[in-house]
Amino acid sequence: MREIRRDDDGALLGYLRPVGDAWQPLTVFGYPLGEPRPDEEAAEEVHRSGLSVLGEPWLFLQEGRWHRCVILEADEREVRVRPTGHDYPHDVYALTLERPGPDTFRPE
Incomplete structure (x- = not known):
């Protein structure tokens, strides 16, 4: 690359x-x-x-459902996101997605 x-x-x-x-x-x-x-x-x-x-809304797949998020940080190994949808079932500020690809992470 x-x-x-x-x-x-x-x-x-x-x-x-x-x-x-x-x-x-x-x-x-x-x-x-x-x-x-x-x-x-x-x-x-x-x-x-x-x-x-990177500043646009994204969706990540977790437990079979797509959830809206924003990207907080990104590098070649991982992306830190903050869930923004009201339907996200967990009380977390941020998640780290390791090497997300189109099957698990996509622009909204």
Whole structure:
């Protein structure tokens, strides 16, 4: 995988993963930001939405149900989220999801 960083301060925006002759844009925790595409287009997608998508509402799967949440922190290994839905059955401020993927974690 190849890191994509912001030019002015070096902040990590996400990654590009090689897929055949194309590159798939990914978030900082490896979630796909779209389909594989040419190198420059994939890098532009990471620059455009790599960080902004972290501020949007997400859903995580637990005990067979999807729950609304916001991302508190994210890195390549894990994502800390705060459940925000009133239907979440547990009294917790935050949960840590290890290497969440599309089957267990997705944008709302």
